Amino acid sequence: xxxxxxxxxxxxxxxxxxxxxxxxxxxxxxxxxxxxxxxxxxxxxxxxxx
Numbered sequence: 001x002x003x004x005x006x007x008x009x010x011x012x013x014x015x016x017x018x019x020x021x022x023x024x025x026x027x028x029x030x031x032x033x034x035x036x037x038x039x040x041x042x043x044x045x046x047x048x049x050x
């Protein structure tokens with residue numbers, strides 16, 4: 001849930017370590033801007049800092 005909206009399964013952190021470190025597992029040759037934006041969205045939704 002984010003701001004009373006059900007985001008469904010589309011936004012799910014792969015691993016959260018000690019409620020501090022977000023680990024996002026990818027199996028791609030190169031990271032794209034979409035991947036970076038996805039991680040920034042996770043940071044924003046969890047109110048974590050980069």
